[in-house]
Amino acid sequence: AQTVTQSQPEMSVQEAETVTLSCTYDTSESDYYLFWYKQPPSRQMILVIRQEAYKQQNATENRFSVNFQKAAKSFSLKISDSQLGDAAMYFCAYRSASQGGSEKLVFGKGTKLTVNP
Amino acid sequence: DTGVSQDPRHKITKRGQNVTFRCDPISEHNRLYWYRQTLGQGPEFLTYFQNEAQLEKSRLLSDRFSAERPKGSFSTLEIQRTEQGDSAMYLCASSLALLRRSPNEKLFFGSGTQLSVL
Numbered sequence: 001a002q003t004v005t006q007s008q009p010e011m012s013v014q015e016a017e018t019v020t021l022s023c024t025y026d027t028s029e030s031d032y033y034l035f036w037y038k039q040p041p042s043r044q045m046i047l048v049i050r051q052e053a054y055k056q057q058n059a060t061e062n063r064f065s066v067n068f069q070k071a072a073k074s075f076s077l078k079i080s081d082s083q084l085g086d087a088a089m090y091f092c093a094y095r096s097a098s099q100g101g102s103e104k105l106v107f108g109k110g111t112k113l114t115v116n117p
Numbered sequence: 118d119t120g121v122s123q124d125p126r127h128k129i130t131k132r133g134q135n136v137t138f139r140c141d142p143i144s145e146h147n148r149l150y151w152y153r154q155t156l157g158q159g160p161e162f163l164t165y166f167q168n169e170a171q172l173e174k175s176r177l178l179s180d181r182f183s184a185e186r187p188k189g190s191f192s193t194l195e196i197q198r199t200e201q202g203d204s205a206m207y208l209c210a211s212s213l214a215l216l217r218r219s220p221n222e223k224l225f226f227g228s229g230t231q232l233s234v235l
């Protein structure tokens with residue numbers, strides 16, 4: 001079974017600074033997707049960024065980028081120029097891309113990000 | 118707003134009662150997922166539908182839980198004989214997946230139904 005671990009229950013960052021959220025995962029599969037989701041107080045999960053395991057290039061979406069280390073099974077999220085609206089719970093998630101694998105997302109426990117003005 | 122809609126937003130019930138939640142996905146989406154999220158945890162997968170067919174169920178989904186998606190539109194999740202351990206937020210998500218394991222499949226989540234079992 002796949003597992004996702006987020007070792008930082010809480011993180012804080014000053015507005016306009018950069019913060020990195022950590023995520024590690026465990027899987028025996030070679031083909032999969034990794035995601036970062038944001039969950040603000042409104043509770044609605046929002047996709048931040050997605051990485052396909054077969055792609056060596058790290059994904060970027062505006063101020064959000066990832067550091068994907070497949071051999072180390074590490075998938076960290078970097079938020080640059082942090083804004084007050086970035087404050088939320090951030091969840092790392094895994095999804096199989098293997099034939100016969102599950103369609104489900106496996107989530108970590110989350111990291112609560114606070115952005116200080 | 119034409120996002121994923123869940124009803125009710127909050128539900129308080131007594132142990133042993135039955136409850137039913139509804140999810141209305143984005144209209145053209147063919148997939149619908151149910152997740153459960155307890156305090157301090159990430160969401161856990163319960164089940165998903167491709168149109169009206171229920172294709173995958175988690176072992177978390179005990180016999181007291183049943184989900185339906187008649188006609189491939191809205192979905193209901195029923196919990197019978199609720200227990201205090203069922204207290205959680207129940208999240209619904211929908212997507213348009215043209216292929217199995219589409220790398221471009223994007224899930225859109227609703228705001229959830231918060232269930233409290235007293």
